[in-house]
Amino acid sequence: MADNYLGRKMEEYEAQKCASVRTRKVSLMSLLAKNRSTRGFDTSFKVRKDQLVSLVEAARLAPSARNQQVLRFRLVTAEEAHLVLPHIRLGAALPEIHLPLPNTEPNAFIVICAMKEGRYVDMDLGIAAQTMLLRAVEMGLNGVCIAAFDHEIISANLKLPYPPQLILAIGRSAEHVEVVDITESEDTTYYRKGAIHFVPKLRTEDLIIG
Numbered sequence: 594m595a596d597n598y599l600g601r602k603m604e605e606y607e608a609q610k611c612a613s614v615r616t617r618k619v620s621l622m623s624l625l626a627k628n629r630s631t632r633g634f635d636t637s638f639k640v641r642k643d644q645l646v647s648l649v650e651a652a653r654l655a656p657s658a659r660n661q662q663v664l665r666f667r668l669v670t671a672e673e674a675h676l677v678l679p680h681i682r683l684g685a686a687l688p689e690i691h692l693p694l695p696n697t698e699p700n701a702f703i704v705i706c707a708m709k710e711g712r713y714v715d716m717d718l719g720i721a722a723q724t725m726l727l728r729a730v731e732m733g734l735n736g737v738c739i740a741a742f743d744h745e746i747i748s749a750n751l752k753l754p755y756p757p758q759l760i761l762a763i764g765r766s767a768e769h770v771e772v773v774d775i776t777e778s779e780d781t782t783y784y785r786k787g788a789i790h791f792v793p794k795l796r797t798e799d800l801i802i803g
């Protein structure tokens with residue numbers, strides 16, 4: 594009797610282990626699908642410094658031209674967000690909306706700087722940014738790359754030792770974003786209908802040459 598009981602318990606435990614492994618498994622394609630540029634965040638959720646560090650840990654493993662690793666990362670959490678927020682521009686294609694909407698502002702940023710100039714810096718930058726965004730999505734967060742920011746003010750406010758190249762805003766999304774398939778003849782500009790943000794993406798067959 595006791596043996597059966599223990600055997601059953603062991604079977605249940607093994608089954609639970611398998612189920613939890615199954616539910617935790619996340620495909621790259623699903624992370625990519627969820628990795629939509631996000632410009633509205635849940636302000637009640639404060640991104641922690643260790644979460645930002647975890648994104649840099651991911652970037653550390655990204656490829657780097659000649660493995661020079663010229664990028665450096667300044668982490669900005671809620672206490673310092675006021676030094677960055679007024680100096681970024683979000684959603685330039687939707688000037689009438691003035692993003693971020695009130696009470697959806699990001700409260701965490703990663704400012705990516707480059708120690709050296711070079712023809713490969715932008716490539717490293719893009720790879721690092723996407724790697725961090727995907728890690729954020731895996732952690733239940735979202736973000737957006739921000740190239741439109743006041744470089745001088747951000748440099749001065751954060752006392753950066755190297756020129757800032759790109760800023761990531763990171764947080765828990767408060768947006769509903771959908772991808773729309775388009776053909777080459779259609780407009781690629783993102784747009785909003787009601788509360789939904791639509792991102793037109795060219796079809797795979799239109800991306801492949803020949």
Ligand SMILES: Cc1cc2nc3c(=O)[nH]c(=O)nc-3n(C[C@H](O)[C@H](O)[C@H](O)COP(=O)(O)O)c2cc1C
Pocket residue numbers: 628629630631632682683684685737738739740741742783792
């Ligand atoms: C290098 C780079 C710079 C960007 N700069 C900005 C920016 O300054 N402000 C902004 O709101 N979005 C910015 N974006 C986000 C793009 O607008 C966004 O990637 C595009 O609309 C497609 O949406 P998706 O990221 O959801 O696929 C940038 C994206 C990249 C890759």
